Amino acid sequence: MAVPQVLDRIPLLSGVPRTVEELPGGLTNHNYKVVTPDGAYVARVWASDGAMLAIDRDAEHANSIAAAAAGVGAPVHAYLPELGVLVVGFLPGRTFTEADLRDPANLPRVAEACRRLHGGPRFVRDFDMFDVQQRYLEIVQSRGFRLPAKYLEFMPVVAQIRKCLEVRYEGTVPCNNDLLPGNILDDGERLWLIDYEYSGNNDPCFELGNIWSESDLPLGHLEELVTAYYGRRLRNKIARARLLGLMSKYGWTLWASIQDGANESIDFDFWSWGMEKYERAVAEFTGPELTSLMDEAARTD
Incomplete structure (x- = not known):
């Protein structure tokens, strides 16, 4: 129509x-x-x-x-x-860009907007990227969509990450779960968060890690964002957000695989978009900090 x-x-x-x-x-x-x-x-x-x-x-x-x-x-x-x-x-208002998120002055404003959302009414469903990633993987495999090279080799590490995050689990809050710069609006006084397609009750550190991951922000920006959100520097929360940011990249890679295989109505190179995320995820999976991050996330601060 x-x-x-x-x-x-x-x-x-x-x-x-x-x-x-x-x-x-x-x-x-x-x-x-x-x-x-x-x-x-x-x-x-x-x-x-x-x-x-x-x-x-x-x-x-x-x-x-x-x-x-x-x-x-x-x-x-x-x-x-x-x-x-x-x-x-x-x-x-003005739609945010990656340049806005790279401006450290905006990070406390983003944290404040997230706190407003997270402190609001509970959502009607939950969102857990570990579960979503598994569901996406089943669709990709059952339908014969493209799977990035060596993708399955990281699944045992994903299980370890999930287990370590259970140690300091503190419940969920209503999250947008898709805060790309384009889903943040600035009216000159405050920020607004739009587009609730993937919204659900989730770990607040996923929200923060996903913001960092989606815009490929410097690590220092994630530390500032998490610190602004919690009001003080918490090493275990920073590590938790980094690990969930990694899961964001790993999970959304398969979102791109599904779109690449099934969506013919939108002219967009989903595969390249997803592979950029996957390559950054691989660098983190194989990097020297992963084990220490899992240890840090499971510790009291």
Whole structure:
């Protein structure tokens, strides 16, 4: 169905003058800014149902409402799963870039936004990258999608990492789990976090490690981000975030493999995107610090 026809079936956006502008970004949605006399909105139209990628659209809707209640997400105005559309308020502001995350002055602001989200209402599902990675691997193998060279050789190390993280486990909080720079908005006073496709209750150190990993930030930035989040420097939390950042790279590599094999509707080189992550993961798996990081994560600070 064409976008104008979809918008005509949304009561909030139909029967009134409107302008429609496609927004950049988005690998599993097409996003449109829709302006009417009553306000500005973003219509998120699904590129697929997302089930193969561990996206639960009903959970995305519910968690978006929770994030708005926490004061960090856009207000939710409409959800029409039969049309594959979620409508949220348009948040005025500037989209972050990797350069913004590389500016140390922004790290306390990012930490504060994460704390607001993490302190808000619980989400309706959990997200654990160890479980998601296993699910992705089953899909890749069962469907014959491409698997990076030597990928399976690191699975025993992954099991060791998971075991060491259980020692200092402190529960989960509502996390976005996909804070690419494009999912952080700056209105000049505060930061907002958008896009809750992969949201779920998770270890807060995954959120922090994933931010570091996704933007390939310097290690010192991760240390500053974790310290700003917890209010003091905790070596075990920094190590925990580094290990979960490694799992982020290792798991999202398979997300790219699935997209490379199954998604024909978006013109994007998913394989190269995933291999860049995988190569950085391999460097960490085979680097000299991995054992000491696991020891550090399991210790009291």
